[in-house]
Structure formats: structure tokens, C-alpha cells
Amino acid sequence: MEAARNAREAAPRSPAALSAELSDARLVALCRGGDEDAWSTLVERFSRYVYAIAVQAFRLPEHDAEDVFQEVFARVFERLDTLREDDAVRPWIAQLTRRLCIDRLRAGSREVVADTEELPDGPDEDVLTQIEEAFDVHDALAGLPEHCREILDRFFARDESYRAIGEALELPAGTIASRISRCLDKLRQAFEGRNEPGPAS
Numbered sequence: 001m002e003a004a005r006n007a008r009e010a011a012p013r014s015p016a017a018l019s020a021e022l023s024d025a026r027l028v029a030l031c032r033g034g035d036e037d038a039w040s041t042l043v044e045r046f047s048r049y050v051y052a053i054a055v056q057a058f059r060l061p062e063h064d065a066e067d068v069f070q071e072v073f074a075r076v077f078e079r080l081d082t083l084r085e086d087d088a089v090r091p092w093i094a095q096l097t098r099r100l101c102i103d104r105l106r107a108g109s110r111e112v113v114a115d116t117e118e119l120p121d122g123p124d125e126d127v128l129t130q131i132e133e134a135f136d137v138h139d140a141l142a143g144l145p146e147h148c149r150e151i152l153d154r155f156f157a158r159d160e161s162y163r164a165i166g167e168a169l170e171l172p173a174g175t176i177a178s179r180i181s182r183c184l185d186k187l188r189q190a191f192e193g194r195n196e197p198g199p200a201s
Contacts, residue, residue: 025086032080046090048095049135057127058101064108065143068100075100090135140190149181155180 022030030038034085051073071146075096089161141149147169154160154168155176166173 024089028086028089046093050093052102052131053094053097057131060101060104064104068097070098070105071100137191140187141188143185148186151179152183
């Protein structure tokens with residue numbers, strides 16, 4: 001029994017498996033300790049976030065967004081030890097991404113109109129807010145029990161009918177609505193818990 005547990009712990013962990021079990025703070029702590037699996041997981045966890053900011057909020061073309069993506073994670077890797085609070089990694093990455101996107105826009109503006117002092121348009125703040133909210137919901141969803149993640153994903157992301165969900169999960173179709181409702185309540189509680197203001201400093 002002990003040998004089996006040790007073998008499981010020593011086996012390589014996939015980024016997906018790590019991501020499901022680790023908080024941002026724990027993930028950063030492992031990265032600081034040189035855990036390569038944790039670093040892969042950190043990149044996987046925040047890759048869509050960085051790309052969404054670059055493409056959707058700053059409207060960068062794909063090649064510029066790719067350059068920003070590479071630069072963001074290069075800087076994260078180099079400067080992770082400067083992060084004061086491990087659980088603040090997401091806003092830190094967002095700030096890095098915004099700065100690099102602005103730099104990229106300014107560089108492009110100088111190339112196109114070198115004789116003006118006009119700054120390029122900033123990000124679409126409404127889109128930035130939507131991106132933040134989407135990732136808050138994603139993080140809250142990741143903390144739910146697996147059966148809730150499954151049923152909410154099938155209903156909202158895959159747009160499956162109650163009948164299709166019931167057949168896939170071997171549940172009576174008549175119970176699907178109540179299960180979705182209960183899981184939404186759990187999601188709401190998790191989401192609100194993540195967004196409660198902290199104690200006054």
C-alpha cells in the first residue's frame with residue numbers, strides 16, 4: 001500500500017491534473033521551488049487569459065498577440081520571485097499583459113505615424129471586465145464537485161438537452177433540472193465567496 005502511494009506521488013502529473021487540485025498560491029509556490037510540472041500548469045492555466053486580453057481587449061493581430069504571449073511568460077518566469085503575494089499571480093499577469101500590449105500598440109503607432117504624438121487607442125475596458133468575470137466564473141467552476149462541473153458543462157457549454165444529459169450520465173431526465181439548479185447554487189456560492197471583499201487594512 002505504501003509503495004503504491006509513493007509510486008503515484010512520484011509519477012509525472014499532467015498539467016490538467018495539477019490544475020484541478022492546486023490553488024494559484026500553491027502553484028506559484030511550487031514554481032518557485034523549481035517544479036517543472038507546476039510551471040507547465042501555470043502557463044496552461046493563464047494562457048487563454050493572456051491571449052484573451054491581447055486579442056479581445058487590445059485587438060492585437062495574431063502575430064503581435066503571440067509575441068506578447070511569449071514575452072509575458074518569459075517575464076513571469078524571470079520575475080516570479082518578485083511577486084509579493086503568491087495568490088495575486090493573476091492580477092500580476094494581467095498587469096504585465098496590459099503593459100506589453102500597450103508597448104506593442106505604441107511601437108506599431110510609431111512605425112505608422114512617426115511624426116505625431118498621438119497615443120494608440122487603449123483597451124476596451126468593457127471587454128477587460130467581461131474577461132475578468134469569465135475567468136472568475138471559470139475558477140469558481142473548477143472548485144465544484146466533478147458531477148457539478150460535468151452537468152453544467154454539458155448544459156451550458158455543449159448545449160445538450162436534458163434527455164441527452166440524462167442518457168450520458170445515466171440519470172432520469174426528470175432530475176436534470178433540479179441537479180442543474182443545485183449545482184448553479186453551489187457555483188453562485190463559490191463565485192460570491194471568491195469576490196467577497198477582504199478585511200479592511
